Amino acid sequence: MPTTQEYGEVAGENDGVVWLAKKIVADKRFAGATVMFWWRAIYGSKLSNKPTVSSDSDFDKKLSIYNQEQQEIKEAAAVFSASNQNLKEMFKYMILAPRFRVLSVDDSAQTDLLEDVGIGRLLSPEALNNKIKATTGYQWSLFWDEKQDELLRSYYMFYGGIDSDGVSDRPLELNTLMSAVVERMANEIACPIAIKELDTTVENRNLFSDINPRLEPISDANILKIKTEIQNLHSRLLKEELSLNSVELNATYNLFYEIWNERKNSVNKDNYSIVLAHDEVENPDGKYGEFCFYSPVVRFDESVWVDGVIDWSKINNHQSDADSPNTLLGVFISPEQTMRAWIAVLTYMLNDYRFVVE
Amino acid sequence: MQRRDFIKLLMSSSLISPSLLNAGEAFTPYTGELFIVVHANGGWDISSFCDPKADPLINNWAKTQSIVNTTSQIKYAPFAKNANFFETHHQDMLVLNGIDTQTNAHNAGVRHMFSGRFDEGYPAFGALYASIKAPNLPLSYISNGAYNYTASLSNFTLMQNPTSLGNLIDTNAAPYGSAGFHHSAQNDIIKKYSAARLARAQVNTKLSPRLKKAVDSFAQASQSKEELSLLKNYLPSAENLVPIVDANDNYNPLPRQAQLTLVAMKAGLCSTADLRLDGFDTHDNHDIEHGLALSNLSDGLNFLWTEAERLGISDRLTVFVTSDFSRTPSYNDGKGKDHWPSSSAIFIKKNASWGGKVFGATDDNLGALAVDQNIVPSAGGIIIEPRHVQSALRSLAGIDQHAYSQKFNLDNSDLDLKNIFL
Numbered sequence: 001m002p003t004t005q006e007y008g009e010v011a012g013e014n015d016g017v018v019w020l021a022k023k024i025v026a027d028k029r030f031a032g033a034t035v036m037f038w039w040r041a042i043y044g045s046k047l048s049n050k051p052t053v054s055s056d057s058d059f060d061k062k063l064s065i066y067n068q069e070q071q072e073i074k075e076a077a078a079v080f081s082a083s084n085q086n087l088k089e090m091f092k093y094m095i096l097a098p099r100f101r102v103l104s105v106d107d108s109a110q111t112d113l114l115e116d117v118g119i120g121r122l123l124s125p126e127a128l129n130n131k132i133k134a135t136t137g138y139q140w141s142l143f144w145d146e147k148q149d150e151l152l153r154s155y156y157m158f159y160g161g162i163d164s165d166g167v168s169d170r171p172l173e174l175n176t177l178m179s180a181v182v183e184r185m186a187n188e189i190a191c192p193i194a195i196k197e198l199d200t201t202v203e204n205r206n207l208f209s210d211i212n213p214r215l216e217p218i219s220d221a222n223i224l225k226i227k228t229e230i231q232n233l234h235s236r237l238l239k240e241e242l243s244l245n246s247v248e249l250n251a252t253y254n255l256f257y258e259i260w261n262e263r264k265n266s267v268n269k270d271n272y273s274i275v276l277a278h279d280e281v282e283n284p285d286g287k288y289g290e291f292c293f294y295s296p297v298v299r300f301d302e303s304v305w306v307d308g309v310i311d312w313s314k315i316n317n318h319q320s321d322a323d324s325p326n327t328l329l330g331v332f333i334s335p336e337q338t339m340r341a342w343i344a345v346l347t348y349m350l351n352d353y354r355f356v357v358e
Numbered sequence: 359m360q361r362r363d364f365i366k367l368l369m370s371s372s373l374i375s376p377s378l379l380n381a382g383e384a385f386t387p388y389t390g391e392l393f394i395v396v397h398a399n400g401g402w403d404i405s406s407f408c409d410p411k412a413d414p415l416i417n418n419w420a421k422t423q424s425i426v427n428t429t430s431q432i433k434y435a436p437f438a439k440n441a442n443f444f445e446t447h448h449q450d451m452l453v454l455n456g457i458d459t460q461t462n463a464h465n466a467g468v469r470h471m472f473s474g475r476f477d478e479g480y481p482a483f484g485a486l487y488a489s490i491k492a493p494n495l496p497l498s499y500i501s502n503g504a505y506n507y508t509a510s511l512s513n514f515t516l517m518q519n520p521t522s523l524g525n526l527i528d529t530n531a532a533p534y535g536s537a538g539f540h541h542s543a544q545n546d547i548i549k550k551y552s553a554a555r556l557a558r559a560q561v562n563t564k565l566s567p568r569l570k571k572a573v574d575s576f577a578q579a580s581q582s583k584e585e586l587s588l589l590k591n592y593l594p595s596a597e598n599l600v601p602i603v604d605a606n607d608n609y610n611p612l613p614r615q616a617q618l619t620l621v622a623m624k625a626g627l628c629s630t631a632d633l634r635l636d637g638f639d640t641h642d643n644h645d646i647e648h649g650l651a652l653s654n655l656s657d658g659l660n661f662l663w664t665e666a667e668r669l670g671i672s673d674r675l676t677v678f679v680t681s682d683f684s685r686t687p688s689y690n691d692g693k694g695k696d697h698w699p700s701s702s703a704i705f706i707k708k709n710a711s712w713g714g715k716v717f718g719a720t721d722d723n724l725g726a727l728a729v730d731q732n733i734v735p736s737a738g739g740i741i742i743e744p745r746h747v748q749s750a751l752r753s754l755a756g757i758d759q760h761a762y763s764q765k766f767n768l769d770n771s772d773l774d775l776k777n778i779f780l
Contacts, residue, residue: 053477057765062479104564120568142533157518158526173571175513176496179579180526180586187529187539247558255551259544291532291539344548347540351552353559353576357569 025085031077035090039073042094044121044358047073072099120357124170125151125159128356132185135237137206138193140185142293150188155181174356186351191292194343207236214336216264217257227253230345238354252345259344263337290340385585387626388492392675393755394619394662395483395632396612397472397504398655400464400639402681403648403695404702408444409455409720410435416687416724418645430714438649443656447663449714452705452778454750456718456726458741459683462697464639467682471701472505472632474748474768481509481766483678483751484630488512490757492629496582497622502615504632511762513575517618520593527586527593556580588625592669600665604657608650611635612658617665624669633658638681641694648685648695655679663706677706678751687724700726703747705754705779712779718742733778740773750775 024030039047048069051062076094083089094100102118123131129151132140140150151159159181160171171178197205198213211229215222227244230252234240242249334340349355405411410433412420423436432448434440444451461467466476473480481489488499489511499506501514508514517523525531530538530545540548559565559573594600600613615633622628635658637651659677666672680703685695700720707713717733720726728739740746745768752758752768753776 049478051479053479056479102566104566104569115567115571118566118568120566120570120572122572154519154522154525157516158522160516171514171516173510173513173575174579175515175575176579176582176586177515177523177526179576180529180583183583184525184529191539248555251551251555251558255548258547258551262544262547290541291537340544344540344544347548348551348555353556353573356576357572 031081031085032073034080034085034087035073035076035094038091038094042091043099043116045116072097122160122172122174123356123358125156125161127358128159131355131358132189132350135207136189136193138189138196140189151181151185155184174353182356183351186347188293190343190346190350191290194339194346195292198339198342207233213334213338213342216336216338217253217260223253226256230256233345233349237349238352240354252348255348256341256345260337260341263340385582387588388495388498388623388629389626390491390629390674391755392623392628392671393483393487393630394616394675394677395472395504395630396655396659396677396679397468397632397634398638398651398679398681399468399504399634399636400651400681401467401683401685401697402638402652402655402701403640403644403685404455404700404720405684405687405724406435406437406648407440407652408432408434408453408702408704409724411687411722411724413687413722418689428714431716432714433716438652439656440652443659446660447706450706450708450710451714452710452712453716454703454705454718454742454747454775454778455716456720456729456735456742457680457701457703457747458726458743459699459701460743462683462699464682464697467697467699468505469507470744471680471682471703471747473507474745475766476744478507479509480507480768481511482506482632483748483755484632485509485511485514486752486762486766487630487755487757490760490762491755494578494582495627495629496579496585497628498630500619500622500628500631502611502619502632502634504634506632509766513579517615520599520618521596523589523593523618527589529583553580585627588627589621592621592624594621600661604654608654610654610657612654613661616658616662620662620665620669620671623675624671633662640685641690641696642692644685644689644694659706663708672708675707676754677704679704679706680747684724698724700724705751710779715778717775717778729773731773733775742773742775746770746773746775750778754779 036047039045048062048066050066051059053059056062076090076097079093080086080090099117129140129149132138132151139146141148142150152161158177160178162170174182193207194213197208198211202210209229209232211225215225217223217226224244227249230249231242231244234242234249234252240248405416406419410425411417412423412425414421417435417437419435419437425433426436426441426444427433428444428448430448432444432451432453434444434448457471459467459470460476461470469478469480470476472482482505484499484501484506485508488495489508492498493512497515499508499512499514500517502517506514525533530540530542532538538545556573556577560577562570562573565573594617600617602609602611602614604610612633612635619628619631619633623631635651635655637654638648640647640651659679662677663672666675681701684698684701686698688695690696702718705712718727718729719735726741727735728737728741730736730739733742749758749768749770752763757763758776
């Protein structure tokens with residue numbers, strides 16, 4: 001090692017850090033170390049340490065996994081070196097590798113060696129929070145405190161967050177409370193997403209395509225359009241490319257239909273509404289209304305309530321009147337009962353194992 | 359909708375998987391023995407706690423004070439709030455001194471003391487106990503950030519603000535008003551379809567092992583969500599939450615950790631937990647900083663037992679307290695104490711036949727002394743190691759012969775500590 005002084009090499013550049021960096025990247029071990037540095041971020045699993053206790057019942061398995069990982073490190077490091085240490089090339093190689101992409105296996109696969117391979121990594125609260133925003137265009141927050149992400153505040157530790165002090169290891173599998181967080185998220189945000197998306201023009205949508213939200217499943221043409229939209233949602237939210245006749249797509253359609261049918265044929269159908277939250281006011285129609293975390297631009301005057309029941313004659317569907325001083329609650333009316341069917345579909349997909357893993 | 363009704367709905371859909379069928383059985387709240395592991399994180403000073411050394415070079419308090427004897431075998435240092443703790447619990451506690459952790463490194467010390475093995479790969483006691491005694495409880499193993507490696511035997515659950523916890527007990531309840539996010543019947547329809555989709559995924563043999571594991575854990579977690587409602591009866595209101603600072607505004611999260619853990623245990627949803635208290639790694643200003651940490655530990659443990667008594671579960675509870683390792687038998691230039699491998703462990707159980715006893719010992723310089731088969735110091739004996747301690751804990755919990763314990767076997771053939779509990 002060359003002689004150094006406080007601010008750099010005696011006869012070299014006047015910067016010890018630059019000198020050190022040059023020495024590090026010139027070392028033949030740098031490429032492998034780079035792969036190892038990025039391994040967990042890309043593959044979502046820790047690199048194995050070489051097993052040392054040969055009497056362990058799973059020693060052979062651990063050794064096989066370790067050897068396989070070391071081989072893949074060598075291969076990725078070779079790509080990194082051959083590309084003149086271009087990190088992008090290394091990333092490309094790692095992401096295209098089976099370890100990153102594998103979704104299914106055939107019967108001959110040694111499954112016990114593939115436990116941490118491929119799609120299925122549980123997302124951290126931060127990653128899931130970003131995924132919600134990226135896929136739906138909606139932020140899970142309280143509408144009176146929109147700057148705060150609920151997943152990173154109210155439910156952070158419940159969902160496996162870390163404080164890098166007392167808690168520094170994340171759960172690798174979903175537990176009951178984490179599952180409840182996902183269900184809570186789906187219940188809270190499905191409605192505002194659906195209304196925000198479907199109560200606007202097609203070009204302003206982020207998640208849905210061109211479906212008309214008033215379309216009822218009452219003709220072959222309508223059913224095809226609804227199924228095509230469900231196909232789009234499976235692709236967008238769950239990364240599932242389904243055919244229109246697939247079991248999963250038909251199951252989701254059946255959910256849509258059952259909710260729509262239940263509401264359409266309910267004796268309460270004329271009083272069904274979606275109550276849009278606004279201020280801290282009690283919902284005057286808890287019997288039929290459904291709560292929706294949506295900062296309402298859709299409002300009406302409280303005089304429409306008569307003896308605890310909506311007087312529909314006083315409502316001309318929904319109105320946009322943000323400046324009205326007398327508005328207490330917003331109500332969204334979907335006479336075709338299709339809006340809640342779409343909300344049910346979104347709830348179903350957001351509360352799904354495929355949504356919380358990558 | 360209760361889980362039984364939910365399962366009936368699934369059965370009618372003909373899409374139920376065998377594992378969900380088992381979930382249709384009525385849930386029985388856990389009423390077995392409870393274990394809490396308390397981690398004094400950073401390396402505690404046993405010479406100022408349960409293995410007192412009245413040497414002024416080791417402890418400043420020894421210049422003016424002496425070791426305190428209780429009416430049992432337990433002795434303690436006249437330091438911090440030790441008197442309050444030891445005088446309250448000495449008849450219910452067993453102190454094991456002279457444990458050689460074989461390391462001065464935090465990670466290795468924690469892993470060794472709390473799994474029983476120096477190498478990686480062995481589960482925390484809580485993970486092992488929960489997987490054997492109560493594998494299907496929704497919160498079977500609660501962790502507050504101590505060593506919680508599960509070896510895939512079980513999940514651990516992290517706890518947070520109980521106000522948010524209320525929203526997870528009923529995920530369909532809106533924050534105000536009487537409406538839910540979905541009408542109840544329609545919420546059940548959505549759940550039925552979700553469960554059916556999970557059931558289809560569970561029998562899909564083509565899924566990669568990792569995705570299959572995700573499906574299984576999602577299904578298992580979903581099944582036991584309904585039982586969280588049992589927490590409603592015991593969850594403290596905001597005004598009844600124990601503060602996380604003491605009367606002098608010093609941060610002490612241990613009582614809050616204990617409170618939420620005990621609530622889950624009282625509800626029959628939790629069988630074991632780890633609690634964690636920081637502040638013991640006192641390389642500087644040891645007497646003040648460590649005095650505060652040990653005071654917090656005493657306050658936390660006192661609260662834990664008082665609350666367990668109030669909830670009526672103290673007779674089912676065993677508490678195991680230890681640390682990464684201990685601290686040097688001398689002060690450094692910064693008036694601190696550095697890492698030292700000898701350590702201790704404390705077991706506490708109300709009215710235990712083994713209460714009030716001390717086993718194992720260190721020499722005058724805090725070196726672990728070998729013991730014979732009666733755990734009495736003996737020159738030709740065996741040095742107590744973490745594997746012996748964890749073996750004893752497993753034995754006390756009645757899980758040492760289980761297949762999972764055998765899979766993660768701890769060799770104690772040279773020294774079996776289980777007789778200390780006779």
